[in-house]
Amino acid sequence: MLPAPARIGAARLGDHGDKTRFVLELTRDTPFAILPDSQGVTVEMEAALDAPLPAAKGLVRAIAVRPGASPGQLRLILSTSAPVRVLLAEVIPPRDGMPPRFVMDLAAGVAGKGSAMTPVSAGTLKPPMSKEKAKPSLPLVVIDPGHGGQDPGAIALNGLREKDITLAMAKELRRQLLATGRYRVALTRDKDQFIPLRDRPAIARTKGADLFISLHADSITGKQVRGLSIYTLSEKASDREAEMLAQRENQSDAIVGMDLSVQSADIATILIGMSQRDTMNQSRRFASLVLRNLDPSIAVLPSPLRSAGFAVLTAPDVPAVLVEMGYLSHSQDAKLLGSDAHRRRMAGSLLRAVDGYFTGNAVPLRP
Incomplete structure (x- = not known):
């Protein structure tokens, strides 16, 4: 029996000066992919959205929701005020009474040639344009x-x-x-x-x-x-x-x-x-x-x-x-x-x- 799809119970943005943090509270860990481009960043995730999206903050000027490439997927499209690079993207396990959380940190700038544009968390997570199972990130x-x-x-x-x-x-x-x-x-x-x-x-x-x-x-x-x-x-x-x-x-x-x-x-x-x-x-x-x-x-x-x-x-x-x-x-x-x-x-x-x-x-x- 397949597990129930993950659901997003809360979404928020935080402006921390040198970075903008995007957080999603989840009902369980779920695969995701990060798709950066010159206009912002897209998060593709196997989840359903149950929460309102936050207002613009920091580098993020708008967030839109679109269906994903496969059934059960959604895309959260973060439009940014300037080109950004992904500093961190992972699902944090439940702790301290909090549910699992997807956390992504964005900073101004463009990632260098050959640099990792899609940091992924441990689990069955797949980077974009790849059919290979992602390796758990090293401590x-x-x-x-x-x-x-x-x-x-x-x-x-x-x-x-x-x-x-x-x-x-x-x-x-x-x-x-x-x-x-x-x-x-x-x-x-x-x-x-x-x-x-x-x-x-x-x-x-x-x-x-x-x-x-x-x-x-x-x-x-x-x-x-x-x-x-x-x-x-x-x-x-x-x-x-x-x-x-x-x-x-x-x-x-x-x-x-x-x-x-x-x-x-x-x-x-x-x-x-x-x-x-x-x-x-x-x-x-x-x-x-x-x-x-x-x-x-x-x-x-x-x-x-x-x-x-x-x-x-x-x-x-x-x-x-x-x-x-x-x-x-x-x-x-x-x-x-x-x-x-x-x-x-x-x-x-x-x-x-x-x-x-x-x-x-x-x-x-x-x-």
């Missing part, structure tokens, strides 16, 4: 090398700067992750560039990150203190962040696919807090995997699993950790962090943790 890991530009971070006695160490480590981790063929990887910076703290998790969210890893190598007054530690967002910091997000004027992107601007501040705070709690649980799970999969040669602090209110950890819907790889104030840590061999070992440890997080196949190296 996206965003790596954040701490500091950069005019902000050097900590400086060791041997002259090593934290911003250089974190960038070198990020590139090695990216190399090892990509070599597996199991992940997509992006860096918040791939050169000596200053990026404000709040912009770093925002980059991860814009790219649709599945995991965010921020890398640091601090210094401390106690010069005998050495070893790695890993931080997740603290409960108190999460509460403050949820309240701040709920009070912001534009709340429609506070949680992916959920427009909170129609909710009261109290309800918005509760919903953001619920999303953050789930994200924090996932963050702690990954942090534990990092510690269990560390190469035995890598020293750790006593009680290395910690929490704090770091700004880079405050995205409500992207699991995130901050890895303090060691202390540049300790001569041995500083020497190791400047070593290619040590970076390879540490990147290998993080790779095993990422494998464990997404597949459960990693073999822990520590009890």
Whole structure:
């Protein structure tokens, strides 16, 4: 017996400055295709429309509905005020009491020759002009090398700067992750560039990150203190962040696919807090995997699993950790962090943790 066709129960647009987000609430996951052209974007989907279409907003100046190429299909034709490129198009599974949602992000500009014009979500989804079954998209890991530009971070006695160490480590981790063929990887910076703290998790969210890893190598007054530690967002910091997000004027992107601007501040705070709690649980799970999969040669602090209110950890819907790889104030840590061999070992440890997080196949190296 064939399943009942998906139905669209709500449709909305959100203007987020650098992008326009189109969201459809669905009764179930359903195949779709994205058909960009010079006049806008067409979404072809196996679904029935039960909701009014939203008014023009952002880059979208009108939305029209037409029958699709096959029975049971419809086409939503988004006319835009300028040529656009598709940054993201996927169906988000049900979570936090919300139904499945189709989410598409549009930005001004034209995709380059040979670039992917049709990002698709996992499932039985087909890109246009192709009869082959689409492959599930690979998880996206965003790596954040701490500091950069005019902000050097900590400086060791041997002259090593934290911003250089974190960038070198990020590139090695990216190399090892990509070599597996199991992940997509992006860096918040791939050169000596200053990026404000709040912009770093925002980059991860814009790219649709599945995991965010921020890398640091601090210094401390106690010069005998050495070893790695890993931080997740603290409960108190999460509460403050949820309240701040709920009070912001534009709340429609506070949680992916959920427009909170129609909710009261109290309800918005509760919903953001619920999303953050789930994200924090996932963050702690990954942090534990990092510690269990560390190469035995890598020293750790006593009680290395910690929490704090770091700004880079405050995205409500992207699991995130901050890895303090060691202390540049300790001569041995500083020497190791400047070593290619040590970076390879540490990147290998993080790779095993990422494998464990997404597949459960990693073999822990520590009890």
